[in-house]
Amino acid sequence: MTGIQWTDTTWNPTTGCDRVSPGCDNCYALSMAKRLKGMGAAKYQTDGDPRTSGPGFGFAMHAAPIREPLRWKKPRRVFVNSMSDLFHADNADANLHHIFGVMAATPQHTYQILTKRHGRMRSLLNTPQFAHMARHRAEQVFGLPATADWAWPLPNVWLGVSVEDQKRADLRIPALAQTPAAVRFLSCEPLLGPLHNTDLHGIDWVIVGGESGPGSRPLDPAWVSDLVADSRAVGAAPFVKQLGTVWARDWTVNGKTVAAHGDTKGGDPQYWPSHLRVREYPDTP
Numbered sequence: 001m002t003g004i005q006w007t008d009t010t011w012n013p014t015t016g017c018d019r020v021s022p023g024c025d026n027c028y029a030l031s032m033a034k035r036l037k038g039m040g041a042a043k044y045q046t047d048g049d050p051r052t053s054g055p056g057f058g059f060a061m062h063a064a065p066i067r068e069p070l071r072w073k074k075p076r077r078v079f080v081n082s083m084s085d086l087f088h089a090d091n092a093d094a095n096l097h098h099i100f101g102v103m104a105a106t107p108q109h110t111y112q113i114l115t116k117r118h119g120r121m122r123s124l125l126n127t128p129q130f131a132h133m134a135r136h137r138a139e140q141v142f143g144l145p146a147t148a149d150w151a152w153p154l155p156n157v158w159l160g161v162s163v164e165d166q167k168r169a170d171l172r173i174p175a176l177a178q179t180p181a182a183v184r185f186l187s188c189e190p191l192l193g194p195l196h197n198t199d200l201h202g203i204d205w206v207i208v209g210g211e212s213g214p215g216s217r218p219l220d221p222a223w224v225s226d227l228v229a230d231s232r233a234v235g236a237a238p239f240v241k242q243l244g245t246v247w248a249r250d251w252t253v254n255g256k257t258v259a260a261h262g263d264t265k266g267g268d269p270q271y272w273p274s275h276l277r278v279r280e281y282p283d284t285p
Contacts, residue, residue: 005241005267005279006207007079007112013066013099014084014091015043016059018052020116023164023190026215029083033057059090066098070142075108087117087124093133096124100154101137105144107156110284114160114187116168118175121159125179153180158205158282160185165193177202183282189241190216194223198230204282206231210244212265218246224276237280242267 002010019027030053036044037056043065044056069078080086086099103111115121124130131152138144153159159181161172176184177199184202188195189209200206208227210219224240231238243251243266248258251271258271269277 002079002082004079004082006077006239006281008076009072010079010082011065011068011111012043012062012081012083013102014059014061014081014086014088014095016046016048016053016057016083017085017088018048018059020052021162021164021168022192023116023162023168026190026211026213026217028213030054030057031213033083059084059088061091061095066102067142069102069106069109072106072109075110077110077112080111080113085115085117086113087115087120089117089120093124093130097130097133097137098141100130100134100157101142101144103157104134104138104150104154105142109156111154111157112160112185113157114162114185116162116172118161118172118179121161122175122179125153125159125181153182155182157181158183158185160187160205160207162186163188163195164190166195166198169195169198173198173200173203183284185282188227190244191219191223191227192217194220195227195230200230200234200236203231203234203236205237205239205280207239207241209241210247210266212242212245212267216245219244221247221273221276228276228278237282239279239281240269240272240276241279243272243276 033044033056046058046060047055048058139146161176163169163186183204185205187207190211208224211217228238248264248266251258253271
């Protein structure tokens with residue numbers, strides 16, 4: 001199970017990452033990895049470069065977890081690599097073939113992949129050889145019948161990019177639009193500024209959220225309102241996740257701040273402006 005509102009569970013066949021843009025500055029996974037290393041968790045004993053990563057957060061591939069979804073019979077929405085980035089440069093192509101093979105072999109699940117490495121994602125998933133290898137792994141390693149229906153892109157895999165500001169929107173959204181995917185989505189969390197004149201055509205789902213935790217940066221609800229409106233204009237489903245720690249500390253409801261009501265992350269819609277109380281999912285093929 002997971003506390004992430006838009007998914008059912010997480011699956012981490014790899015762990016560890018390196019910061020690449022401002023949205024990474026207060027990375028929750030980096031802080032969590034440090035704690036897990038101190039607790040002796042086996043998956044978090046690889047240290048990363050202190051300039052971009054940290055204790056327990058060096059990139060590592062894990063053989064045992066890769067088969068976990070094969071044991072899940074009930075359909076789930078699965079966030080892939082909540083503690084890593086699937087398209088990290090250190091994740092070998094062969095590992096990715098296996099991971100996509102598992103997803104192909106478990107069509108009952110819906111997989112949600114979120115990356116900041118938009119260029120590598122676009123390059124690999126547009127390569128016929130990659131699709132061939134994913135199918136080979138699904139059949140030869142993970143038991144997909146050779147007679148099973150096959151489609152590329154995989155119909156149960158949603159692909160998304162993180163978009164925290166205008167610069168990242170201009171870089172990552174066009175790359176996502178050029179990547180074959182059954183569903184394309186954006187995670188605008190933490191949203192660090194307004195997005196103007198951003199082309200959302202071809203995007204199916206837009207998650208928006210403010211930053212939470214120590215050192216959080218502010219979110220203006222007007223930025224969220226604009227994204228909700230822009231999403232609806234192109235037929236994308238908006239999902240407002242939270243308004244963030246700074247908003248919760250500053251916004252008052254019934255004479256008390258939202259944080260004083262016990263909602264320190266601004267994640268309870270009852271305290272939000274009514275027009276932001278929207279949590280929709282995309283239509284699926």
